[in-house]
Amino acid sequence: MADLDYVAPASVAGAIEALAGGGAKVLAGGTDLLVQMRAGRVKPQRIVDLKRIPGLIGVRQENGGFVIGASTSGAELGEHAALIHAWPGVVEAVQLIGSTQVQGRASIGGNLCNASPAADSVPALVAARAICVVVGGQGRRELPVEAVVTAPGATVLAPDEFLLEIRLPPRAARASDAYLRQIPRTEMDIAVVGAGVSLTLDAAGVCSEAHVALGAVAPTVLLVEAAGAALIGTTLDDAALDALAQAAEAACRPISDKRGTAEYRTRIAGVLARRAAAIAYRRASERT
Amino acid sequence: MSKIHISATVNGDPVEFLTEAGVTLLDALRDELALTGSKEGCGSGDCGACSVILDGRLTCSCLILAAEAQGRRIETIEGMARGGELHPLQQKFLDHAALQCGFCTPGLLIAAKALLDANPDPTETETRYWLAGNLCRCTGYDKVIRAVMDAAAELRQVRAA
Numbered sequence: 464m465a466d467l468d469y470v471a472p473a474s475v476a477g478a479i480e481a482l483a484g485g486g487a488k489v490l491a492g493g494t495d496l497l498v499q500m501r502a503g504r505v506k507p508q509r510i511v512d513l514k515r516i517p518g519l520i521g522v523r524q525e526n527g528g529f530v531i532g533a534s535t536s537g538a539e540l541g542e543h544a545a546l547i548h549a550w551p552g553v554v555e556a557v558q559l560i561g562s563t564q565v566q567g568r569a570s571i572g573g574n575l576c577n578a579s580p581a582a583d584s585v586p587a588l589v590a591a592r593a594i595c596v597v598v599g600g601q602g603r604r605e606l607p608v609e610a611v612v613t614a615p616g617a618t619v620l621a622p623d624e625f626l627l628e629i630r631l632p633p634r635a636a637r638a639s640d641a642y643l644r645q646i647p648r649t650e651m652d653i654a655v656v657g658a659g660v661s662l663t664l665d666a667a668g669v670c671s672e673a674h675v676a677l678g679a680v681a682p683t684v685l686l687v688e689a690a691g692a693a694l695i696g697t698t699l700d701d702a703a704l705d706a707l708a709q710a711a712e713a714a715c716r717p718i719s720d721k722r723g724t725a726e727y728r729t730r731i732a733g734v735l736a737r738r739a740a741a742i743a744y745r746r747a748s749e750r751t
Numbered sequence: 752m753s754k755i756h757i758s759a760t761v762n763g764d765p766v767e768f769l770t771e772a773g774v775t776l777l778d779a780l781r782d783e784l785a786l787t788g789s790k791e792g793c794g795s796g797d798c799g800a801c802s803v804i805l806d807g808r809l810t811c812s813c814l815i816l817a818a819e820a821q822g823r824r825i826e827t828i829e830g831m832a833r834g835g836e837l838h839p840l841q842q843k844f845l846d847h848a849a850l851q852c853g854f855c856t857p858g859l860l861i862a863a864k865a866l867l868d869a870n871p872d873p874t875e876t877e878t879r880y881w882l883a884g885n886l887c888r889c890t891g892y893d894k895v896i897r898a899v900m901d902a903a904a905e906l907r908q909v910r911a912a
């Protein structure tokens with residue numbers, strides 16, 4: 464690790480300047496980056512630690528929605544009662560990442576920017592229609608979560624850009640979400656499939672808006688619009704859930720690996736999407 | 752290569768040391784501060800042998816850079832016994848024979864302490880999930896869990912008294 468340099472700027476401007484020279488890597492919780500550096504897979508010349516920038520860690524409520532600092536850890540998100548009330552699926556997805564020790568550091572922004580197809584928080588964020596605020600030398604831009612990752616390990620961020628915060632939109636009275644993943648073990652494993660569902664109900668309990676996202680079944684997380692559309696105008700009866708599962712399966716383009724074959728992943732995607740939708744529906748109905 | 756000067760608090764005491772950008776907190780604790788209780792089992796966040804509490808949060812010190820420790824508060828296994836008196840968790844590990852080779856033990860003790868600091872009355876299931884990031888190749892975990900549950904009960908009694 465010769466010629467490696469570490470900086471922890473105290474401002475957004477300082478971080479952009481530190482990234483400007485190229486060859487730099489942003490550090491949040493380090494639970495991906497330090498593992499990759501140790502394995503020799505990434506060899507940055509400089510590490511830019513974002514955690515001392517005000518706002519990078521923490522959650523605030525703004526205009527009825529939530530703003531999550533990119534470097535906020537799973538452990539901190541799991542302690543935020545108002546966030547759990549409004550977005551239980553997003554929080555449960557982040558909290559599935561790793562062990563207690565990993566939760567103490569692993570950030571929501573790092574999970575996204577590491578660009579793994581199996582990143583657990585991403586399907587939940589996509590289903591939530593979350594917006595990413597990115598800053599860099601060219602200024603500030605906003606983009607939907609699903610537009611950030613372009614391929615395994617690759618994002619649209621320029622070398623001098625970083626993710627500042629993730630914005631969750633205001634929540635209707637009867638709305639909720641859920642995330643489920645399938646892993647071969649009971650703890651500490653990588654998703655074979657992940658499914659996030661977010662939906663809104665009208666006063667009669669009929670679904671008026673629904674979004675479904677799938678992880679680990681394609682090179683990037685998929686927003687499956689047809690699966691969400693299958694739920695709208697229904698009370699999630701069996702026919703609607705069958706249509707949702709079929710749309711989810713039809714969207715899958717998985718690989719086969721030691722954790723599961725492509726056929727298995729496709730089948731499980733339908734099953735998990737269906738179960739996550741049922742949980743989100745129950746949560747939305749019970750919400751007060 | 753320029754050295755980075757770090758001031759931090761370790762087990763309540765102010766410490767200062769020099770480090771380099773790529774050095775982990777685990778290596779700095781062991782090599783610069785001679786606190787060799789925290790172990791490296793994997794170096795990749797999987798085994799928990801390097802567990803420390805950083806600003807009140809349980810973490811893997813193998814996945815933290817020493818340079819990040821500037822101004823931070825760190826608790827390691829060396830701070831667990833008070834003088835010659837073992838922490839109730841340490842005593843219960845001995846009573847229940849919850850260790851064999853002992854390599855995982857400092858990490859398990861620190862992780863269990865973080866659990867009981869946050870939740871004095873955990874269920875067995877909560878305890879097992881909390882400790883899922885601490886691997887032990889010897890004990891089969893059962894004695895570890897019994898020791899933690901027993902220590903939790905004792906600590907609750909002490910607090911109630």
Ligand SMILES: Cc1cc2nc3c(=O)[nH]c(=O)nc-3n(C[C@H](O)[C@H](O)[C@H](O)COP(=O)(O)OP(=O)(O)OC[C@H]3O[C@@H](n4cnc5c(N)ncnc54)[C@H](O)[C@@H]3O)c2cc1C
Nearest residue numbers: 489491492493494495496561570573574576582583626796
């Ligand atoms: C034992 C173990 C178990 C794990 N289990 C899971 C699991 O179950 N599910 C799962 O999804 N993941 C898992 N992971 C992977 C990892 O913990 C997560 O992806 C985590 O959320 C990464 O966050 P971080 O803050 O540690 O990121 P870092 O390692 O700090 O960064 C990850 C990458 O994102 C970049 N980055 C970080 N923040 C920003 C930002 N704000 N702007 C731009 N780029 C940024 C970094 O440069 C780096 O390339 C596990 C890891 C370990 C070690």
Ligand code: FES
Nearest residue numbers: 792793794799813
């Ligand atoms: S050495 Fe840190 S988790 Fe194994």
Ligand code: FES
Nearest residue numbers: 851855887888889
């Ligand atoms: S006692 Fe040997 S690894 Fe746990």
